[in-house]
Amino acid sequence: MSMIVQKFGGTSVGSTDRIKRMVFHVMKEREKGHDVVVVVSAMNKTTDTLVRLAGELSSDPSKREMDMLLSTGEQVAISLLTMALHHKGLEAVSLTGRQAGIQTDGVFGNAKINSIDTDRIKSELSKGRIVVVAGFQGITDKGEVTTLGRGGSDTTAAALAAALKADRCDIYTDVDGVYTSDPRIVPRAAKIDTLSYDEMLRLATMGAGVLHPRAIKHAKEHHVPLVVCSSLNEGRGTVISGRTQRNAPIVGVAYQKDISVLTMFDCQGGESLILYDLDSHHIETEIIKYQENLVLIVKDQDFHELKRIVGQYDQAYSHTEEREDLSKVSVIGQIKSTHEVKEKVTNVFHDYHIAKASLWESPVGLSALVDRNDVEKAARVLHMHFGLDYVESRRAVL
Amino acid sequence: MSMIVQKFGGTSVGSTDRIKRMVFHVMKEREKGHDVVVVVSAMNKTTDTLVRLAGELSSDPSKREMDMLLSTGEQVAISLLTMALHHKGLEAVSLTGRQAGIQTDGVFGNAKINSIDTDRIKSELSKGRIVVVAGFQGITDKGEVTTLGRGGSDTTAAALAAALKADRCDIYTDVDGVYTSDPRIVPRAAKIDTLSYDEMLRLATMGAGVLHPRAIKHAKEHHVPLVVCSSLNEGRGTVISGRTQRNAPIVGVAYQKDISVLTMFDCQGGESLILYDLDSHHIETEIIKYQENLVLIVKDQDFHELKRIVGQYDQAYSHTEEREDLSKVSVIGQIKSTHEVKEKVTNVFHDYHIAKASLWESPVGLSALVDRNDVEKAARVLHMHFGLDYVESRRAVL
Numbered sequence: 001m002s003m004i005v006q007k008f009g010g011t012s013v014g015s016t017d018r019i020k021r022m023v024f025h026v027m028k029e030r031e032k033g034h035d036v037v038v039v040v041s042a043m044n045k046t047t048d049t050l051v052r053l054a055g056e057l058s059s060d061p062s063k064r065e066m067d068m069l070l071s072t073g074e075q076v077a078i079s080l081l082t083m084a085l086h087h088k089g090l091e092a093v094s095l096t097g098r099q100a101g102i103q104t105d106g107v108f109g110n111a112k113i114n115s116i117d118t119d120r121i122k123s124e125l126s127k128g129r130i131v132v133v134a135g136f137q138g139i140t141d142k143g144e145v146t147t148l149g150r151g152g153s154d155t156t157a158a159a160l161a162a163a164l165k166a167d168r169c170d171i172y173t174d175v176d177g178v179y180t181s182d183p184r185i186v187p188r189a190a191k192i193d194t195l196s197y198d199e200m201l202r203l204a205t206m207g208a209g210v211l212h213p214r215a216i217k218h219a220k221e222h223h224v225p226l227v228v229c230s231s232l233n234e235g236r237g238t239v240i241s242g243r244t245q246r247n248a249p250i251v252g253v254a255y256q257k258d259i260s261v262l263t264m265f266d267c268q269g270g271e272s273l274i275l276y277d278l279d280s281h282h283i284e285t286e287i288i289k290y291q292e293n294l295v296l297i298v299k300d301q302d303f304h305e306l307k308r309i310v311g312q313y314d315q316a317y318s319h320t321e322e323r324e325d326l327s328k329v330s331v332i333g334q335i336k337s338t339h340e341v342k343e344k345v346t347n348v349f350h351d352y353h354i355a356k357a358s359l360w361e362s363p364v365g366l367s368a369l370v371d372r373n374d375v376e377k378a379a380r381v382l383h384m385h386f387g388l389d390y391v392e393s394r395r396a397v398l
Numbered sequence: 399m400s401m402i403v404q405k406f407g408g409t410s411v412g413s414t415d416r417i418k419r420m421v422f423h424v425m426k427e428r429e430k431g432h433d434v435v436v437v438v439s440a441m442n443k444t445t446d447t448l449v450r451l452a453g454e455l456s457s458d459p460s461k462r463e464m465d466m467l468l469s470t471g472e473q474v475a476i477s478l479l480t481m482a483l484h485h486k487g488l489e490a491v492s493l494t495g496r497q498a499g500i501q502t503d504g505v506f507g508n509a510k511i512n513s514i515d516t517d518r519i520k521s522e523l524s525k526g527r528i529v530v531v532a533g534f535q536g537i538t539d540k541g542e543v544t545t546l547g548r549g550g551s552d553t554t555a556a557a558l559a560a561a562l563k564a565d566r567c568d569i570y571t572d573v574d575g576v577y578t579s580d581p582r583i584v585p586r587a588a589k590i591d592t593l594s595y596d597e598m599l600r601l602a603t604m605g606a607g608v609l610h611p612r613a614i615k616h617a618k619e620h621h622v623p624l625v626v627c628s629s630l631n632e633g634r635g636t637v638i639s640g641r642t643q644r645n646a647p648i649v650g651v652a653y654q655k656d657i658s659v660l661t662m663f664d665c666q667g668g669e670s671l672i673l674y675d676l677d678s679h680h681i682e683t684e685i686i687k688y689q690e691n692l693v694l695i696v697k698d699q700d701f702h703e704l705k706r707i708v709g710q711y712d713q714a715y716s717h718t719e720e721r722e723d724l725s726k727v728s729v730i731g732q733i734k735s736t737h738e739v740k741e742k743v744t745n746v747f748h749d750y751h752i753a754k755a756s757l758w759e760s761p762v763g764l765s766a767l768v769d770r771n772d773v774e775k776a777a778r779v780l781h782m783h784f785g786l787d788y789v790e791s792r793r794a795v796l
Contacts, residue, residue: 016454050474056414058481065484068492069477072470076448079467083456086463094466098496099541120541143497143518 003035003125005169007135007157008081008231011044016080021231023084025172026130030090035125037164039135039157040081042073063108067137067147071097074134074153082132092130095120097137098145102156104138110149110282111138112214113156116163133160149282151212158215162222169219169226170237171211176230177238178203178210180252180388185376188383190390192238192251199251200226200240202332202364216240250333250365253383255375260303261323261357262310264294270316277309286328286367288360295358297328297369326357327375330367331382341366348385354378401433401523403567405533405555406479406629409442414478419629421482423570424528428488433523435562437533437555438479440471461506465535465545469495472532472551480530490528493518495535496543500554502536508547508680509536510612511554514561531558547680549610556613560620567617567624568635569609574628575636576601576608578650578786583774586781588788590636590649597649598624598638600730600762614638648731648763651781653773658701659721660708662692668714675707684726684765686758693756695726695767724755725773728765729780739764746783752776 006029008022022040029036050069054061061069078094085092101117124131135153138146148155154171161169178200181189195203197220204213210228219226219240229237264271271294278285283302288295294317298306303324310320335341338361345366349356354377357369370378383389404427406420420438427434448467452459459467476492483490499515522529533551536544546553552569559567576598579587593601595618602611608626617624617638627635662669669692676683681700686693692715696704701722708718733739736759743764747754752775755767768776781787 016451019455053414053474053478054481057417057478058485061481062484065477065480065492068480068494069474072473075470075473076451076467079463080451080455082463082466083452083459086460087456094463096466096543145494 001035002033003037003164003166004029005037005039005157005161005164005166006172007039007041007153007170008172009041009153009174011174011231015043016084018231019077019081019084022081022172023088023090025231026085027088027090029170030130034167036130037121037125037160037166038081038130038132039153039160040074040077040132041135041153042070042077046073046076064144067108067111067145070147071134071137071145074136078132078134085130085132090130091128092132093124094132094134095124096134097156098139098143100131100133100160102133102138102159104140104146104148106140106142106144106146107282108144108146111140111146112282113138113148113159113218116159118160118163121160121164148214151215154212154215155218158218158224158226161224162218165222166224169224171215171226171228172231173210173228174230174232175210175228176233176235178228178240180390181254181379181383185255186253186380186383188380188389189252190388193236194243195238195240195251196242197240199333203252203254211240248333248387249335250331250386250388252332253329253379253386253388254332255327255329255379256299257327257372257375258300259297259326259328260300260306261326261369262296262298262303262306263321263323264296264310264317265320266292266318267294267316268292270313274310274313274316277312278306281305281309283309286362288358290358300324323357325372326369327372328367328369329375329378329382330362330365331386332365335361335365338366344385345382348381349378352377352381354381399433400431401435401562401564402427403435403437403555403559403562403564404570405437405439405551405568406570407439407551407572409572409629413441414482416629417475417479417482420479420570421486423629424483425486425488427568428528432565434528435519435523435558435564436479436528436530437551437558438472438475438530439533439551440468440475444471444474462542465506465509465543468545469532469535469543472534476530476532483528483530488528489526490530491522492530492532493522494532495554496537496541498529498531498558500531500536500557502538502544502546504538504540504542504544505680506542506544509538509544510680511536511546511557511616514557516558516561519558519562546612549613552610552613553616556616556622556624559622560616563620564622567622569613569624569626570629571608571626572628572630573608573626574631574633576626576638578788579652579777579781583653584651584778584781586778586787587650588786591634592641593636593638593649594640595638597731601650601652603762609638646731646785647733648729648784648786650730651727651777651784651786652730653725653727653777654697655725655770655773656698657695657724657726658698658704659724659767660694660696660701660704661719661721662694662708662715663718664690664716665692665714666690668711672708672711672714675710676704679703679707681707684760686756688756698722721755723770724767725770726765726767727773727776727780728760728763729784730763733759733763736764742783743780746779747776750775750779752779 104111135156502509533554
């Protein structure tokens with residue numbers, strides 16, 4: 001029997017009305033005869049309320065207790081969705097991360113899935129039930145409740161799809177697919193019909209928030225097709241699989257506005273411990289080596305932790321410089337002639353008076369640090385000059 | 399080392415301000431050098447919100463899913479209290495019912511604690527931590543989340559105190575102790591300083607909502623003193639233990655307003671199956687045998703289920719009669735001369751024009767069914783005529 005994993009995000013479960021719409025998508029697949037496993041995130045407002053309550057009690061709450069607190073959001077969502085499915089006469093059962101057998105490491109707030117024991121899910125499916133699993137959460141081998149960090153529910157869905165050898169993993173979201181850039185900033189961004197895992201990984205790694213890299217890696221590793229689609233309409237969405245129908249090497253322009261940059265000067269080799277330490281704290285860091293200097297780029301919210309860790313190794317560098325006024329923009333794709341693309345970016349920036357702090361090649365394409373005020377303009381002009389602007393829709397509108 | 403279990407109810411955790419007040423009570427015991435285990439209920443408004451959400455999705459939600467949903471309320475409360483304790487520099491850890499080793503049967507919505515594996519709690523205490531346990535919830539041997547039903551957090555606290563051989567179990571509430579009657583209805587009700595387990599059981603069984611009978615039974619069985627006290631002030635509260643300082647046999651007047659009565663007529667012995675069935679559904683039923691008729695008294699919210707179960711055995715009686723307009727009032731105590739007390743109640747009711755539907759002796763005292771409109775007056779006049787009115791305070795006020 002074929003099996004579909006469906007994942008609904010925080011906006012899909014934003015209200016009981018939205019929950020009823022999720023029921024529609026679940027029923028649709030069930031009626032086609034598929035086994036269905038549904039992964040849900042917490043209702044957005046639930047999470048907001050919990051974070052606010054914690055903030056009223058502590059300025060620096062323990063990560064273990066935050067996981068204990070926030071994981072209730074998904075538990076609320078799974079029970080409500082299951083009740084709504086029951087109300088439609090469907091057999092369904094909700095499972096917490098623990099009950100779904102999702103084992104993680106012990107990094108509270110940003111845990112990684114180590115393994116999934118699918119016995120309980122399979123047993124419930126064999127009884128003809130829809131299985132509704134709490135995303136974003138798992139349990140350590142000591143029985144501690146963990147959360148998976150950003151994009152955690154995507155990761156839960158992809159990892160479950162992999163472990164269950166599902167035929168497809170549908171990621172329902174509030175956009176109708178993956179775009180060549182963020183349509184809110186780049187109005188001519190175009191929806192992409194198909195992407196390879198590697199292309200999607202490049203887009204996601206560079207800030208396309210629609211899917212978390214960890215989720216894509218799980219899917220790639222086990223050859224599970226991912227479909228990013230809208231919970232609000234029935235469009236085809238974007239299919240991410242081992243195949244691509246693309247000829248052009250550049251797939252999109254991504255940007256990350258809220259980044260912070262720390263440069264360590266005159267590193268003499270002692271920096272490897274720092275990088276190991278950052279990695280063990282699951283801080284995603286982009287590293288650029290520039291002569292004897294090391295530039296570390298992290299999301300704003302990780303900057304405090306980054307500085308704390310780097311500060312512990314002050315013998316590894318002469319001094320550091322912090323920049324919180326920069327953003328990153330990236331041309332994503334498998335770039336053959338780096339020199340050519342670098343020159344093009346430099347020229348475009350020059351023409352549009354965008355000052356760049358750095359420009360470097362990365363495994364995902366070519367990235368530049370620009371003034372934070374310029375990043376949206378930079379994304380738009382690069383999108384245009386690399387031939388990504390969606391002309392069809394413009395014609396249709398005109 | 400001495401150990402105290404503290405239980406805080408839904409009103410104590412009604413807001414983050416209230417949570418800070420709980421911290422005060424916890425610190426107070428910690429500073430005396432006690433090991434402290436804290437049991438908390440959900441914030442009242444959390445539970446209300448969850449019940450409302452469920453109601454929007456289903457008119458008859460599955461009990462398993464309701465337990466999945468409602469148990470999150472306590473999980474929120476334990477993590478928030480623990481954060482607040484950390485904020486005061488105290489070592490503390492929150493544990494769900496599962497993590498605290500609370501094993502129950504599988505009766506969703508009204509589960510009974512079968513056993514408690516205290517290893518985890520003891521291990522945390524040995525590290526010098528305050529242990530904050532989610533009340534009201536447990537887990538079955540199959541790993542299903544259950545809730546304990548009414549008074550569940552009291553039961554968790556008393557059962558934990560028993561399993562841990564605690565020196566005392568303090569039940570914090572919004573009143574400052576156990577009263578001879580409900581002070582909202584009987585203004586001259588007096589706070590009772592000491593009660594035996596059996597006296598408290600009688601009061602609780604007959605509707606004194608401050609403590610659930612199951613909790614008292616756990617405490618009695620393991621000789622754990624219970625103290626009912628206020629989280630809002632520092633009064634002495636009511637101590638419930640094996641001893642009592644009372645001479646008078648009558649300890650109070652209780653009433654249950656929201657009861658429903660079903661009478662089965664012409665029972666010929668087939669009713670024992672019904673009673674067994676009711677018991678296995680954990681429906682607390684008071685049974686009065688009157689000639690060949692059986693009068694079943696339950697709380698309003700159990701009446702639907704009672705009728706469903708009784709309806710399955712329609713060969714056991716000729717017909718039934720339902721009454722939803724009655725309430726119960728009880729004179730609580732170890733009554734030696736039933737005849738004398740019955741006569742006294744009958745006379746008092748006659749003098750005050752209160753019509754009674756039934757009057758019977760029960761293990762807890764003497765009870766009467768009266769018109770629902772008369773029950774508050776009945777409680778007041780019985781309280782006065784059995785010498786329970788608190789004269790001291792009246793004098794102080796006058």
